[in-house]
Amino acid sequence: MMQLNTDKIIFTGPVGAGKTTAIAAISDIPPVSTDVSTTGDEKRIKDTTTVAMDYSYIELDDGTKVHLYGTPGQSRFDFMWSILTKGGLGLVLLINNDHPDPVGQMEFYLDAFKDFIEETGVVIGITRTNINDTATLEDYQQKLFERNQIFPVFEVDSRTEDDVKILIQALLAILEN
Amino acid sequence: MHLSETDQKVFDVAVKIVCDENNTEYLTISDLANSEILVVDYNNEDAREILRLSKSHNVKIVFADKNIEGKNIVTVKKPVRVLALKNVLEAVSKQLYTYISNTESSSRIAQPGVAADVRQSTTETHTDIPVDAHNLFEKLLQAKTQQACLHISAANLPDVYIDGKNKSFLIETNSDDIDKYIRLNFNEIKFEPVDCSKVSRTQNTMHISALNNILWRCALDCSNGELLTGHTLDKPVKLKSWPNFSRQGFKPEYFKLSAILARQYMSMTELNKQTQVAMESIINFYNAAFAVDILETKTGSVKHNKPVVLETRKKKTILGKIAQRLRIDQIL
Numbered sequence: 059m060m061q062l063n064t065d066k067i068i069f070t071g072p073v074g075a076g077k078t079t080a081i082a083a084i085s086d087i088p089p090v091s092t093d094v095s096t097t098g099d100e101k102r103i104k105d106t107t108t109v110a111m112d113y114s115y116i117e118l119d120d121g122t123k124v125h126l127y128g129t130p131g132q133s134r135f136d137f138m139w140s141i142l143t144k145g146g147l148g149l150v151l152l153i154n155n156d157h158p159d160p161v162g163q164m165e166f167y168l169d170a171f172k173d174f175i176e177e178t179g180v181v182i183g184i185t186r187t188n189i190n191d192t193a194t195l196e197d198y199q200q201k202l203f204e205r206n207q208i209f210p211v212f213e214v215d216s217r218t219e220d221d222v223k224i225l226i227q228a229l230l231a232i233l234e235n
Numbered sequence: 236m237h238l239s240e241t242d243q244k245v246f247d248v249a250v251k252i253v254c255d256e257n258n259t260e261y262l263t264i265s266d267l268a269n270s271e272i273l274v275v276d277y278n279n280e281d282a283r284e285i286l287r288l289s290k291s292h293n294v295k296i297v298f299a300d301k302n303i304e305g306k307n308i309v310t311v312k313k314p315v316r317v318l319a320l321k322n323v324l325e326a327v328s329k330q331l332y333t334y335i336s337n338t339e340s341s342s343r344i345a346q347p348g349v350a351a352d353v354r355q356s357t358t359e360t361h362t363d364i365p366v367d368a369h370n371l372f373e374k375l376l377q378a379k380t381q382q383a384c385l386h387i388s389a390a391n392l393p394d395v396y397i398d399g400k401n402k403s404f405l406i407e408t409n410s411d412d413i414d415k416y417i418r419l420n421f422n423e424i425k426f427e428p429v430d431c432s433k434v435s436r437t438q439n440t441m442h443i444s445a446l447n448n449i450l451w452r453c454a455l456d457c458s459n460g461e462l463l464t465g466h467t468l469d470k471p472v473k474l475k476s477w478p479n480f481s482r483q484g485f486k487p488e489y490f491k492l493s494a495i496l497a498r499q500y501m502s503m504t505e506l507n508k509q510t511q512v513a514m515e516s517i518i519n520f521y522n523a524a525f526a527v528d529i530l531e532t533k534t535g536s537v538k539h540n541k542p543v544v545l546e547t548r549k550k551k552t553i554l555g556k557i558a559q560r561l562r563i564d565q566i567l
Contacts, residue, residue, distance in 0.1 A: 065553055084561060118556045147553070199476040208474060208497040212481035224481050227563045230554050231490035235498070 066125035067229070068143050069112070070171065071152035072163050076185045076216030077128040078112045080152060083222045085114035085126055111142060139170065148229045149180040152216060153198075156186040160193045161201050168207070179232035181225045183214040237279040242298055242315050246274065249320040253328065272296065272327055277303055278313075294327050296320075304467045312369075322367040370421050372453035373463070376526050379446055384431040389424045392416060396434045397446065404449040405434065405441035413449055417456045447527040451483045454523035460515030462503075463522050468514075471500035471533045472521070478529060487563070488512045492520050500533045 069077040081089045089112045112128030127142050143149070149171055153164050164182060168175065184198060198211045210228040214221035238246060273289050275282035277299035289295060295308045303310045309323055368374040378385050378399040387395040392415050393407040406412055416424060462468065474496040480489070491510055495501060503521055507514045524530045557563075 116557065116560055118553075118560045120556065122553070122556065124553065124557055124560075195479055203475060208476060210477040210480075210493070210497075212477075212479055214481055221481055223561055223563055226557070226561060227487070227490055228477070228480070228493075230558055230563070231494040232497075234554055235491055235494035 065122065066127055066146045067148060067150060067226070068127050068129065068146045068174075069150045069152065070129040070139070070167055072154060072157060072167075074156070075152035075154040076183075077152055080150070080183070080214075080216035080222045080225075081112050081114050081126045081128050083217060083219045084116065084226065086117050087114055089114040089126075089128065091128075111138060136170065143171065143174040146174065146178065148178040148233050149175060150225050150229060151180055151182045152214075153182065153184050154186050155184050155191070155193055156189050160184070161197055164198060165201065165205070168205070168209075179229060180209050181229045181232065182209055182211045183216065183221070183225050184211060185214055185216050187213045188215075237282040237285075238274070238276050238298070242276060242313075245315050245317050245320060249317050249324055252317070252321050253324045274298075296323060296327065302462050302464075304469060309464065319367045319369075369461075370453075370457040371416055371424065372450065372457035372522070372526070374426060375446070375450055375453055376463075379450065379526070384429050384434045386427040386429045387416065387424060388427070389416060389419055392419075396429070396437060396441065398431060398434045399446070400431050402446040404444045404446045405437060406444075407441060410442060410444040410449065413452060414456075417453060448483060450526040451478065451523045454526050455486075455519050458519040458522045460518050462518050463525065466521070466525070468503045468518075471502050471505075472496065472524075472530050473500045473533070474524065475529050475531050478524065478527070486516060488516055489520055492517065496524075 069081055071077055078089055078091055091112045111130060112126075114126045115123040116126065117123050124147075127146075129139050129142055130136070151164070151167050151171070153160050153167075157163050168180070171180070182198065184193075184195065187195075195211060195213060202209055202211065210225075210232070212221075212224055212228070214225060216222060272294045273285065274296045275286050275298070277283060277286070277297050286295060286297065293307060295305070297303045297308055297310050298313055298315050299310050300313050301310075309327065311320055311323055368377055374385075375397060377383070378397045379402060380399075382399040383397075384399055385397040387397065393412055395407075395413070395416065396405040397403075398405065404410065404413070474493060477493050477497060478485070478489070488510070492506065492512060495506065495510065501509070503514070503517050506512065506517050510517075521530070
């Protein structure tokens with residue numbers, strides 16, 4: 059079995075949500091990705107997707123590495139999700155607002171990572187809001203409210219370091235408080 | 236009332252204006268603890284004692300240097316100005332008139348307990364008496380609450396329209412230019428009520444933003460640690476949702492406040508004790524969260540959740556190190 063360090067933050071979300079890009083925005087080295095051609099509906103969104111995981115890290119001042127893992131986007135690789143999250147610090151969920159049902163996607167991932175979220179915490183970043191504004195931030199918040207969940211939801215550009223840092227900042231605040 | 240000579244004159248003038256404008260022959264206000272409206276100078280020791288002895292359901296207009304908490308207390312900041320006091324008196328007398336009318340009609344129906352209910356509901360609303368806006372934030376919040384439309388202008392600045400009905404903010408240039416208004420003295424800004432249909436007609440030529448985004452910015456920049464009138468530091472509140480920090484102004488401590496208030500009800504006083512975040516920041520955050528409708532309140536005492544205890548000290552330390560490494564300024 060692969061040894062996965064516990065000082066890690068997990069990035070998850072559907073294909074094309076920007077997980078690999080978000081990891082690249084804050085990590086010390088370019089993420090190591092295992093991309094292959096997509097199939098089916100996902101082909102429409104992206105030509106390649108991450109099969110096993112993305113990996114990169116941030117090296118802290120004392121030399122400790124905080125590992126950043128991106129889960130596979132395609133749900134047929136969801137067996138990897140529980141392996142990757144084991145012992146992790148928290149979850150960054152990225153949702154592509156360009157998806158036909160982005161709010162439903164958010165619900166799907168919140169349910170899929172329910173146990174991990176309860177043990178740690180989650181922050182939600184909505185990407186591509188400039189391309190598609192069918193679902194507004196209020197729609198996501200309303201759905202969370204209906205589910206009796208209050209999680210941070212921010213509009214982000216996963217290419218922008220500051221936006222990704224806001225997600226991490228909120229996650230750290232949740233974990234600490 | 237134990238008012239100073241100047242405050243007494245200001246008070247007399249304000250009362251006269253209210254009576255003249257509303258064609259009222261009288262407005263009876265006294266310094267007795269059992270009065271319907273009690274006006275006191277909080278800097279006077281005897282007045283403070285009268286305030287302490289007063290009945291909780293009565294309206295207390297308190298002249299003070301800082302916001303005074305308590306049921307049905309309306310603080311008028313010193314130095315007291317005629318116009319501000321006049322607006323408070325007007326709002327209070329209207330509420331009182333409604334209460335008296337309701338009580339009289341209720342007593343004619345002679346249903347036992349009805350009058351008491353009306354009284355109760357009326358006095359509960361006293362804490363939300365609208366007073367004159369002291370800054371741009373309060374003016375915008377008024378427009379939103381009252382669903383009013385406003386034209387805002389100032390010398391050398393682009394025109395702004397507020398559509399309180401559609402909760403939108405319209406500006407000729409860019410929404411960031413609201414900062415120029417925030418930097419102005421409040422009395423340099425001109426506010427003019429306008430027909431909302433006129434605002435609708437300008438939409439094609441203006442940049443439109445959600446009014447809540449502007450309210451959030453203005454609350455943080457204009458509040459200066461002053462709690463909204465009618466609100467108290469001791470009422471437990473909770474967030475209904477997190478603020479959208481990615482597109483709105485924030486300070487590092489707002490993450491901490493949000494994380495706590497997303498989890499449980501807590502008053503501002505308790506937040507201040509537990510987090511060591513400055514009360515000014517807590518109040519500014521509260522005002523902003525209230526203005527964008529993401530706060531819910533709870534009456535009575537609340538049971539606090541135990542903070543989530545991290546597994547090990549090592550894990551707690553790692554969070555601080557991550558923040559440091561990413562140069563995230565935060566108070567953990």
